[in-house]
Each structure stands twice: as C-alpha cells, then as structure tokens.
Amino acid sequence: MIRTADARREILRAIRESLAESAAGGGAAREGPVEPRAAGPGSAVGSTGSADPGAKPRGSTGPAAGASKDVVSSFTERLAAVGAQCTVVRGEAAAAHALADILTDAAARRVVGSDAPLVQRLLSALGDGFVRERLEGLSRDGLFACDAGVTTAQWGIAETGTLVLESAREKNRLLSLVPPIHVALLSSTCLCDSLGDALARMSRASHAITLITGPSRTSDIELTLVVGVHGPQVVHVLLLEEEP
C-alpha cells in the first residue's frame, strides 16, 4: 500500500533539503562557469508567481479585428509550408459549397461533424451522396470508419500555421484526429499573429486545448517523412472572411 501523502511529504522534504544544501554551499552562482549567466535576477525571485523572470512582457498585438491581409497571407503561407490546404471563402453559402467540393474531391463519403451550430448548418446544406454520421452514440469502430471530420477552430496562429481547438466550445477532439480528413472552419477574425498571442487568448476553461499544425506525420523510419500515420492525412482549413 502506497500512501501518496507520505510520498509527497518525503519528496518535498528531499527537495527542500537539497535546495538548502545548495544555498549553504556558497550560493547559487558560485560554481565556476557552470550556471549560465542568464539574463535577469533568476535566483532572487521570491514567492511563487510573484515575478516573471523569463517571459518578457509582450506587447500583445491585440485582437486581430478585421484580420489584416498580412496575417491572412502569412497564415495561408505557413499552412502550405506544413502541408495543410486552405480555402478562403466569404459567407456561409460559399462555405457550404466549398465544403462539399473539398469532401467530393477527397472522395469522402462518411462524414461526421461536431456539435457546433455552424458545422451543423453547413453539413445539413450538403447535398446527397454523403452519409452524415451523428457523433452522439457513435462507437469507436463507427468513428474509425468515417472518412472526414468537420469541426471549427477557435484560433489560428499566423506565424506557425496552427489551429487552436478548445474543448469548451464544441466536441472536436476525436473528429479532428480519427478520420483521415479533417476540415476545420475558422473565422479570419480569430487569427493571432504569434504563438504568444494565441496562448494569451486561449480559453483556459477548456480541459483540452489542441494545437494542430498540419497533418499527422512521422519521421521515425530513417527520418523519412510520412504523412497521416495516426491522425489525418489531410487537414483542410476553410477560412471564413466576414461578409462586407
């Protein structure tokens, strides 16, 4: 029987003893060229969370309201660089058309969408020729048999071509992962410049936040790239610009 409370006490005591020994042994920086001269007063920082030695205060560029052309083009460039596709559309009707085209081109028949209202609206606008699965009650095997998953993304990161999916907003974890094709709907007003901006804006209420940069990939055999090993082979972003 392991009493985890005892283990906790023991580990914390060991940590404190070691740190005390280190402090007694002539201070933190007194061991030759060993402790790299990091910028900032690292060791002088007091209580937890009271100081911020590492992260430089970053002038957040603020919400990307009306997403400038620059952000959109660097986002789409980065998407291409990481092997994701992107279609820019204006308005929901155009989005529905584009979605149908994407699925048809990819020969996807069995399609499953998240519970986001936008996704549901677009899926119901799909014509015949598609089998629309419902996520609720779908077994693992049923899910594994789907060709495409459609979700929204809450944020996009321009500097890396990354999608940010938050669990609090819709059921997107499995749909963006299990089917070989993932289509993500993203509003261009939700593009962030940098990873740092995105981290600052993410909803921490989500128990799962997933960052997706391109399709699933591996280089485990001779460092040779293979796309789509466990997750989707195709990631297609439908970037929705506001209707004027």
Next chain:
Amino acid sequence: MSFERSARAALADEQLRGALRHATTLFGERRRAAMATLPDWEGARDRARAIKDETLLHLDRYLEEFTANAERAGARVHWARDAATACEIIGRIAAERGARTVVKSKSMASEEIHLNAALAARGIEPVETDLGEYIIQLAGEAPSHIVAPAIHKTRRQIGALFAEKLGMEPSDDVAKLAAAARRALRRRFAEADLGVSGVNFAVAETGTILILENEGNARLTTSLPRTHIALMGIEKVIPRFADLEVFLQLLPRSGTGQVLTAYQSLLTGAKRRPEDEGPAELHIVLLDNGRSGMLAAPVTRQSLACIRCGACLNACPVYRQIGGHAYGSVYPGPIGAVLTPQLFGLGRSSELPYASSLCGACRDVCPVKIDIPALLLHLRAEVVATRAGKPRLLERLAFSAYAAVMARPRLFESVVRLARMLRVMLPLGAWTKWRDLRPLAPRSFREEWRTRLRHEVAR
C-alpha cells in the same frame, strides 16, 4: 556489458554507423535551418534557462501549486519517490479498472522506470503506439535516441521485422510500413482501456500538462480510453502558462528541426461533464527517482533543466559513431552520460562520464544552455573521489607521480631527459595501435630558451 565493449561492438556494425551518420547529420541540418526562423535564438535560450532556474530554485512551491491547480481541475496527483513506487501506482490503477491493454505514447520517464515490464508482470499488455517505439517494442529492443527511438534501424531491417511480426509483405517502402503500423495500432486503440502518456511541460499556474508530438498517437492515447495516466519527472513543471511560448519555440526546432510539431495537447484536469469528450479520469504521477538530490548543487541542478530535445545526441561525436545502445541506459548521449550516473548511481555507470572528448558541441546546441562538459568533469571528480566503479590503481598511481613530477621543474626536466635518452616509449599501446606517436623533441623549448632564445632580442 561495459561501455567500452559495447562501443567497440557498435563501431564494428557498419549498418548501424551508416544509419547513425545519416540521421544525426540530417537532424543537425534541420535544426540549424529551423533555428534561423527564430529571430533571437540566444535570447530565447536565456529566457528558457532563466525560467528553468527560477522553477528549480523553488521547485517545492511550484509542485504544490501545480498539484493544487491540477486537482482543482479534476485530476488526481500521485507522488512517487522512486521507480518501483511509480510502477506500483500505475499498475494498481490499471488493475483496479480491470485494464487488459494499456496504450502508451512515448515517454522517456516510463522507459526510465521500466513500466512495460511492471505492467506485463501484472498480466497487463502495454502497447507502444509511437511508430518508433512500436518498432523497437516489436524488436524487443530499447530506444537508442530520446526523440527518434528506432533511429539505429534501416528501413530494410524494419521491413523484415514487420514481415515477421505483422505478417505483411516484406517492403522497404516507408509509407507502406507506416500504414501497416497504423492499421495494427488502430485495432489496439479500439480495445484499449487505459492510456499512459508522458508530459513535456506542466504549468503550475493552471495545473495544465502539455504533450507534444507529431503522429497523433499521444492524442489518441489521451482522448480515447476512459482513464489517462500521465507520468512526469518532477522537473517538468514551469511557473506560468505564458512560459510555454519560449519552450514551444525551442523544443521542436532543437528536436526535429520543426517550427512546431504537428500537435500539442494542453490538458487541464479530466472532462467536466459526462457528455464531454475525453477520459473520465486523469491521473498524474510525479516521479522523483533521484531528481531531488540533483538540486543540491548548481552544477548538478542544471541537469534538471533538460527538455529532452535530443540535440546534444545529434551533435555529439561519440554518439554519432556508436549510437544510443552502447551507453547501456535509457538516456544515451551527452545528457545520458550525465543523467544516468545521477539517476542510477555512479557505481554502475562510472565509465559514462568518461565517454566524451569534452569537445563542447553539446553545450553549444543545448536550447537551455546546460553546461554538459562541466557536469561530465564534475562527475569524473566524483568517480575518483568516491572510488566508484573499477579500481583504477594504475591511473591513481600515474596521476600521483605526474603531480609530484610536475610540481618540480628540475625533476620534470630530468625525467624527460632520461626518457629521451633511453628512448622510453610510454606504455601507450592504446595510442600506437592506430596512430604514430610523435617522439619527444631532441631539444626541449626550455633548453632552446636557455641556450639561444633568451639572448635574442626583439627585431
């Protein structure tokens, strides 16, 4: 097997050396290219190291903060003083839930505690799902690189392995091999009751754990089964959510030469409502296993700043020749040569600190500026001071004699002169077997100085 013998065996394996040369060179090139995409590389390294130093100096508080926040979000946090306890905790959780299959995503900590053997002993089958880990599990081997576990194998060898174990047509088409693994592993994911993952970063401020990967197997492992267990060394904690930025800039660039890996999962507790996606339970196991002791001095403390990117392996001239297995440890290469003795005892790995030419390439590439050569020197001094490992009688004698002679310039000169006269060859068969030994000069510099040079003046 001693390091010396396994290194010799590795040197004789031409296929291995070819695979290593290819992989480490490519890794190096990709790392350099990726580095160039970050404007202030040095600044990022300094910031990351400062965050790590600050965390480690207050590790007790940050661990408590992390634990409180993770538990508030619905996770259960377990503390394990050593490997056996960690295996026991994970094994018991699995057994209590009647798990028969455990899917695993890549975790060096789980390798460190030999979790697979512990699970198997309970009749629970562990299934590695990272392609590289899957390959070496099928082959019954240990990982040879902390980022790319099967780097020592050629596609042909993997093709033969898959033909034997998965019954597929022999192939050396990498895409076919990956597809076969995907198919086989999907079946295992479909039936898995429990997922075990590692952790790259744990945020104290929010109780979040972050897992980085490319394949999607870690996402499957942490979202399909009902129960998720995340195993992490106590050094993985960082103070703030915003601190993730700099580490996400450094780790993928240093590790695989990517700007960002395909996936980052940021998990904060278990799901909130039954109808949500994801595991109903999240267990986080905090592993000490010798780490707290490393905090006792600045030189050893920096070992805990490591973010396991593997860049030092790729840059190391020794690793590049012999690969990971020769180190006889789950942590190979330069960082392995300093972690292994600290984690598992100097007695059993007293050779490892000497497995380096001290060239310093590891320190140059390390994204958190760990001074590995200084650590190697520190551990060598420990080996000598504590008489760890083999006796080294001759070596001790030689260094006492050396120190005695070098402290007396006259004696030094007489000794060298005698050696010169008698044409004494030092007992350096280890040198002369492959290299010619330059003879002592007929006249030393000091003799030249005395007789000639000192009297000449500046021209």
Next chain:
Amino acid sequence: MTMRVSLFVTCLADQLWPAAAAGAVEVLRRVGCSVEFDERQTCCGQPAFNTGYRPEARALARRLIEVFESSDADAIVSPSGSCTAMLRHYEQLFEDAGWRARARRLGERTHELSSFLVNRLGVEDVGASFPARLTWHDACHGLRDLGIRDEPRRLLRRVRGAELVELSPASVEACCGFGGTFSVKYPELSVAILDEKVDAIERAGVDVVVSGDASCLLQIGGRLSRRGSSVRPVHLAEVLASRRSSPP
C-alpha cells in the same frame, strides 16, 4: 611602447612541439613585444582536472598561479587554446575566496596567441611567408570555450604564399577525437572520430593542416602519418614565424 609578454608555453609544446613555442617567441618579438619565459612553469594540470583528479590539479594550479604572479608582464600568452581555457577554469577548483580571486586574475591575464595578436594588439599581418595550401583545424576548447574562430583565419589569410582552404561545412568544426585521456581510454572510438576529420582533411587536397593546439596536432598528425598521408601537421605559431620562400 613595448608590450611585455610572459610566455605560458605548456608542457606539451615544451617537450613535443618546441617549434610552436619558439615560433610564438619569434612572432611576438616581431610584432614588438618583449618576451620572458619563467622556467619554473611545467604543466597546467589539465590532464588531472579532465580525468577527475582535482586535488592534483589544484596543487598544480596553485603553483602556476604563484609562478605567474611573480611576473609583472602585461600579458601571459600561450600557443594553446586548450591550456588557456584550463587557466580560465582554475577558479572553480577553489572554494577559498582569496584563491578564487587569484585564479580569476590569472585567467584574465592569459591569452591564446592568435586572439592576443588580433584582439589585443590589432595585428593581422605578422610578416610571415609560408607557400602552401593549408587548412585550419578548430581545436574544440579554443573554439567553444574561448570563442576563437576568426582570429587564426585572419592571420593565416595574411601569410604570403599560403592558401587557406576550409573543410566541408560538416567537418570544419568537428572534433578530432583527442580529448586527453579519452584518446587512450577509448582508442577505437577516438580514432573513429579522428578518421572522419582526417578524411575531410585529405579530401580538401591540402599540404598542411594547421591548428592552435599541439594536442590536436599529435592526434591528427599521428593518424595522417599512420595512413601514409602526405599532409603535414603544423602549429599556427610555426606558420606565423615562418619566412620561408619555398614550400615546406
């Protein structure tokens, strides 16, 4: 105003590569320094330090600190990056604040030859002539501990008749595999690393490989000669001291 230099010759150059040490004297004098040499100096203790024998290293460090403290020379100069780096490490051998300060002072006074010429004296052309195709081997401690990369190259480019050929990018900063006791503890490994370097040197089609450390030259030269290569190992100080008009 003449700069007064005390030479830290290193035991290796003293007994195995005296031409490097003599070359350093010649070059320093040529650029206007006066040179002194204290015969009480022997070894800096690096072999002991690098093998883990700290008490032995500490005793030798104390000696050398005392030897050089007795000189009021403006600078201590050494034809070895590795031993210069060792002197800069002395501080960590001591706990006592007094010794630490003395060790630090010695480290600050000591310079590797090429860095002293270029950075302290601002000299690049030392009036040398050495007609040969040559390549430069970056010794690891000079390169990574002292940050010496451009200095020797700038000096070599000003040597009359010398043509500097760089090794391939993958090999230019590669270690030669010497590593002190490493080279005899793990000889096969040391030679495997060395062979990649020697292959690159031979591919470069040079007559001479130049380095700033006698230890690397022993290692590289020992293998070159065993392989029957015609490439010769030469110390930087020898090249800079040379006035020859025909190929070596």
